[in-house]
Amino acid sequence: MKKEIDAIMAVKDLPIGFTAKPGSSLEFKTGDWRSQRPKLDREKCIYCGFCYIYCPDGVYQDMGKDEKYYKPDFDYCKGCGICAHECPKKCIEMVLEEV
Amino acid sequence: MKAYETPYEKVTAKTFPKGPDALASGHRACQGCGEVLALRLLLKALGTDIICVSATGCMEVCTAPFPQSSWRMPWIHVAFENAAAVASGVESASHVLRRKGRGTDKRVPVLAIAGDGGTADIGIQALSGALERYHEDFIYICLDNEAYMNTGIQRSSETPFGASTTTSPYGSKSIGQTTWKKDMPAIAAAHGIPYVATANPAFHLDLMNKIRRAAAIKGPAYLHVYAPCPTGWRLKPELAVEIGKLATNTRIFPLYEVIDGCYVMNRKVDEPKPVEDYFKLQGRFRHLKQENFDYIRERVNAEYDRLITLTQTFPVPAAS
Amino acid sequence: MAKPIGLEVSLAVAEAVKLCDTDVVAAYPITPQTHIVEHLSELVANGELDAAYIPVESEQSAMSSCIGSSAAGARTFTATSSQGLALMNEMLFIAPPLRLPIVMAIANRALSAPINIWNDHSDIMSIRDVGWLALFAETGQEALDMTILGFKIAEDHRVSLPITINLDGFTLSHFIEPVLLPTKEEVAKFLPPFKPLVKLDIANPISMGLLGGPESYTEARKVTDDILVASKPVVIEAFNDFAKVFGREYKVIESYRTEGADTILVMMGSIAETAMTAIDELWDAGKKVGVVRIRLWRPFPVEEFKEAIKGAKNLAVIDRAISMGVPDAPVALEVKSLLYNEKVRPFISNYVVGLGGRDVTRDDFKYISGRAEEFSTSPQTQYELVGVLE
DSSP: OOOOOOOOOOGGGSOGGGOBOTTGGGGSOOGGGOSEEEEEOTTTOOOOOHHHHHOTTOOEEEOHHHHOSEEEOTTTOOOOOHHHHHOTTOOEEEEEOOO | OOGGGOOOOOOOTTTOOOSOOSBOSOOOOOTTOHHHHHHHHHHHHHOSSSEEEEOSSHHHHHHOBTTOOOBSSOEEEOOSSOHHHHHHHHHHHHHHHHHTTOSOSSOOOEEEEEEHIIIIITTHHHHHHHHHHTOTTEEEEEEEOSSBTTTTSBOOTTSOTTOOOSSSOOBTTBOSOOSOOOOHHHHHHTTTOSEEEEEOTTSHHHHHHHHHHHHHSSSOEEEEEEOOOHHHHTOOGGGHHHHHHHHHHTTSSOOEEEETTEEEESSOOSSOOOHHHHHTTOGGGTTOOHHHHHHHHHHHHHHHHHHHHHHHHSOOOOOO | OOOOEEEEHHHHHHHHHHHTTOOEEEEOOOTTTHHHHHHHHHHHHTTSSOOEEEEOSSHHHHHHHHHHHHHTTOOEEEEEOHHHHHHHHHHHHHTTTTTOOOEEEEEEOOOSSSOOOSOOSHHHHTTTTSSOEEEEOSSHHHHHHHHHHHHHHHHSTTTOOOEEEEEETTTTTTOEEEEOOOOHHHHHHHSOOOOOSSOOOTTSOOEESOBOOTTTHHHHHHHHHHHHHTTHHHHHHHHHHHHHHHOOOOOSEEEESOTTOSEEEEEOSTHHHHHHHHHHHHHHTTOOEEEEEESEEESOOHHHHHHHTTTOSEEEEEESSOOTTSSSOHHHHHHHHHHTTOSSOOEEEEEEOOGGGOOOOHHHHHHHHHHHHTTTTSOOSSOEETTOOO
8 A cells, every 4th residue: 555655855846835736635545544444234234324424534435326335445444433333224343454 | 685594505415415525535633533524524515616724733734744635625724823814814815806807706615714722712813803804705613622632632711621631630639621611602603793603513414504504694604613532532433423412412512503693503402411421431521520410411501591592582583 | 207296105105005906905003004004994995996905903813814815816915013023923934935925014113122112123133034035115215116126026936925125113104205106007017917826726726834744844944945045136137127117226235435435334224314424424524434235135135245345344234123142233143144254354343223213313323433443453242232321
């Protein structure tokens, strides 16, 4: 996993005004903070979207009306467990991350 | 037009915006941060045709370490105490440039975003000035995690009674924080601005609709947003939403609006949950005793009743 | 040919801001800067200037609003003095690295305590190293011209840094002086519309004001200093362009009767007017004394300064502020530092005058030049506070 883009730049290479591009933090993957990961039981999932709504890191993606579930992006999931805790059907389980 | 008559596009479970977040992933907020959750939902409600001004603090540091930024809209951070003043400048500039034909034709809401310290303590002067000057497209958001979390959990004037922080520690001679939370929404409302509201990410639709309403109304708006902090509150990281629900359902953090000076209780809590349920989940309160809970419960209920009285005394006029 | 009109210098500065079609003014009242912003709010109120006037609740918010306004793409002006500048201090560090070309007039005034509303340079000296360009005016015409030049220089994309226009409080700001007021057309010919280098724009969003850790802070500071230093030729170019349009010539270092002078008095601001009359009398008495006036204080015009003082045996650096705890006042500290490694260098002595509005007279300059000439036989160990009662 690419962890971090380089903040080390020569004076001549610095962006004017020390600015950043919008949404560029996507280059920083926070997935390796995780010690546990959400595991979804799609059988029980009612596609309510609470996991998507309450994720502080915005890692869940709507898989659409055909698939009817939300999928976490493990590049960013920090493993906080809010999704599992808030799931009304308790169909998300936090399992230990394998090292 | 009266603020309470100003139309706005409501967020419902069906119309929930599902596009990419206006606040991108990759930010460095702690695991289970309720503050960044609140921020993400607020920005999701408005999209990217806004300009954001951040005060120094957790949300600024974790979203914008060079050379990256999580913000998908134009964003600026200047210092700790001055988000409201910077936003005043941005808002005034936007107006004059539009008038002179050098800006976008659209109304662009300008959001000033600060924590409780940046709002109620060091930033209160700049905030008061901005509200009083009545900037038309100005929304101030206080993300209240009830202490200076970014510098290491020092008490602020928004730290609740009894909370142990690194500068209001519990000890044999002290209960921790000895003062009650400063009533910032009341202070904001005293400026005679058209819109003041409290919001809580655990009640996400209410929160998102409040910022939509704030953006639609012409005139300054103040949102006081509950922002659970697992790190500073000694709370399990999966509990940010649950604690938020408890905060409102115990009446500790009531959800209400002050629109044109008229009061609306958005979530009536006729049968409050015991305040103990709220405190026992958080390490910062673990030293509290029954007598403390009794005192807190009494004061919380009195403040809630006072708000109910205000909604009865100053209700929003029925639609004509 | 236009005729000069009598105008209070503060009003002349405000008129210049109007002529530059400024978009936003955010200001807070403080003596002796108030007449500038009072007049600006009047110009906005009666429609002569189409701008937003933000009546902020403090100078801290004044500079914060200016930063916001400039970042949003508006031509932005403010004015302050003394305590007000001190209250802005934190924000003054932030504008240059963000590359925001804010123009700020400072009606220079002493700092408390004791509280004192009168003129000296304690305010500007306290912020000399924060990354702003700094110009000093000697006359009302200069104050007006420097304000127009301020926008031209600051907004040039090779610069895009904030700039202070310094005019002595009361002794310049409140005087009625003959001033040639340019027309709007002339100013438009000289000053192009503001095109921001960086801008908060929903069509092209960027993030400004990022966190820079140990791995990037050094480079971020260096680039700001590099740009400030590299702005000198742009200042000179702007002065030359200004002369073409308006016929008034300015130099980054101004010299008066330095040709063949043994002793040169170095100073900034309006006291140079008095100094020049004193010098004339000294020449009449057979003393060879010249005046060098630093117009561009930041970036410091090193080469031009060295050239201007060439051949002098004695330099008397005249400061309007004390740098507490060191033997030299601010201007002398810098002059000594930049001449120390020269093969041939003059004796340098330092005099502090006119603190908190104390009068600076012709006799003071004569006294100072006499003292400077004695340096080789009785060297100075620290600055001399001229006229102090001990």
